[in-house]
Amino acid sequence: MGGGGVKTLDTAYVKPGKAAAAAGRRECQLVTFDLPYLAFFYNQKLLVYAAEDVAGGGFDGVVGRLKEGLAAALEEFYQLAGRLEKDEEGVFRVAYDDDMEGAEIVTAAAEEVAVGEVAAEEGTLKLKELLPYNGVLNLEGLHRPLLAVQLTKLKDGVAIGCAFNHAVLDGTATWHFMTSWAELCRGAHSISVPPFLERTKARNTRVKLNLSKPSDAPEHANSASTESNGDAAPPALREKVFKFPESAVDQIKSKLNSAAAAAGDSKPFSTFQSLSAHIWQAVSRARRLAAEEYTVFTVFADCRKRVDPPMPETYFGNLIQAIFTVTAAGLVLSNPAEFAAGLIRSAIESHDSAAITKRNEEWEKNPIIFQYKDAGVNCVAVGSSPRFKVYDVDFGFGPPETVRSGSNNRFDGMVYLYPGKTGGRSIDVEISLDPKAMELLEKDKEFLFMDA
Template identity: 35%
Template sequence: MTISDILSPIDVPSIVQSFFDHDRAVNYDCHTMPLLSIQVTELKDGIFIGCSMNHCIGDGTSYWHFFNTWSEIFQAQGNNISITRPPIHKRWFPDGVSPILNLPFAHQDEYISRVEAPKLRERMFQFSSQSIAKLKEKSNAESNTNKISSFQTLSALVWRCIMRARCLPHDQITRCTLATNNRSRMEPSLSNDYFGNSLYAVGGVTTAGELLEHNLGWAAWKLHEAVANHSDKVVRDFFDIWLQSPFVLQPARIFDPYSVMMGSSPRFNMYGNEFGMGKAVALRSGYANKFDGKVSSYPGYEGGGSIDLEVCLSPDSMSALESDKEFMDAVSLSYQLH
């Protein structure tokens, strides 16, 4: 198998999932499996590095902090190794809360689900910095503001176009949820080097009809407000509610088929890692946490503010999205491998 065999097909080949050692594992499996696993797959003309990390250890911010630090140690080649950003391992807990928590479960089946994803198409879409800048200018102009960010605009575009592709009833409730880092929103703030889980899901809610009757700026402003209103109080209120009635997050049971979940972040330093083989040519992910409407964002290969989106949809919805003019007009041609 060659690099081209992985990157040339329109859809991400399912064999990519086997390049990750913890394929189909859930967090609970850490009782018998490693918390971290690195699988190196040798292709005919390249190397695929698959890193699997148990989510109990950390979130996406911590995952890429680890990867960046590992790269930094490698590049030092054993000479004067000095980590630029030492991880902070002391776990944060609300005042007066013990690190030892008793969960109200009698059996693991009450909080563990091994749900096999339905048949999905998984495709990468590239958005150039120029295309994103045009979208951002458009959405801010339509909302008569300058506060809407590039990512909020792109998320709004994805939300609108996927809902149109699904042909939902006019009154169907739909959400666009963004995975949001809590660290900078805490008071006092947590360091970005805090190694653990500190994220929350925020987003906009409306009906499918209202979403499509309004313009891009209207949808983007809804997402902007959700992000802007995410505060220390929101985080602590969530913890208070959770402590009164603890639950274990099971994404497959939470996200409905009428919504979109935006995960990962184009701000993570993904292409800056170096392990003696030069810059990576592409990014791909494994099986975990994929369902109809899950979208993961990565920095674009060419940099400069470009963004790549990994979109998971049912086959019918993906075909409709590929024919959506508003969406495809914003998509850029894939870069060519040399």
């Protein structure tokens, strides 16, 4: 981005409206689906909006409207206004009462930076100043707000940077909150789809953890928290957004399914399975992996409809699990894409309620807090989803120009999928890779699907 830098103007806190205070203190136990994320970092999302009136004298009005809407949204999503706590037995919970500060809101200005510059930016390190809580572990939610927002006035718009404590919610819950907040800012008197807050309905085992401060987290995660806050050199990664238009997505899926059908596989692959196989093959090529080297494909799968009984789409919390597929790189590279797609499909389909319960029971017997990059060797790990309606987050000045993930929780092979701004079935693929591999991926015509 061009010069100017970001200047902090003010830091304030927003509490839920009076009704939440009248309800008194409320607590909800963190469950097995939540706890593994304590040693991850806050989950960061950046939304950038083009609006001349926002950039002009209207910025203060916009800040006021966003704060007012946030207070109303936190009436329903009150857990985001609370803190993490441990009860007398060492079980983590999220608690809220009116004595707590609420969500943190920073206002800032970068008036020489244009929306177009931010939208065109590839590397998240340059976007870092627009996002709060860089390098902050979720465990710090014992002492910090669980939601932090930075509103930055740009030359011709506004950037809304959010940091969510990942031990409290997953991507589905994040975007449910964001669309609800935006709905209220557009003038709705109440949100149209309230959250389902009873997370113990999904799992009610009490797990005691000996974690009280960041230094109790695994040493590798603890040291990693310095990577993004200037105390140590950031990892040598490059990030890039590859935009796949609807035509390319359709051709990737059609080509793969036609070949699979010709080979006798009558069950069609989904868009996600097809694109994931396409990415896995291409990244393995770019890494120049030897045939005998292992490679892992990891997807953070939504378990709301997989658990027994199923949970509603509005379930607020984490209801995801990582699903791993391991094979030799030579098999991914020498076989057509439907081989990799078949492995991914098999792993996803076998992750039913019995598999989820088994995973939970094993973890509860030996609760290991993983670091954010424990996804496996030569890994491709997919987070976010093109099903998230990120371009529906309209606060009253139109849809965002771009939606990005921050620098937290990134490692070599991390992939975020978002719907494309052009709509339809277009998908943006945000990838972090070793610079040498990224250079090869950028030149890979098969990956870029140049005939689309």
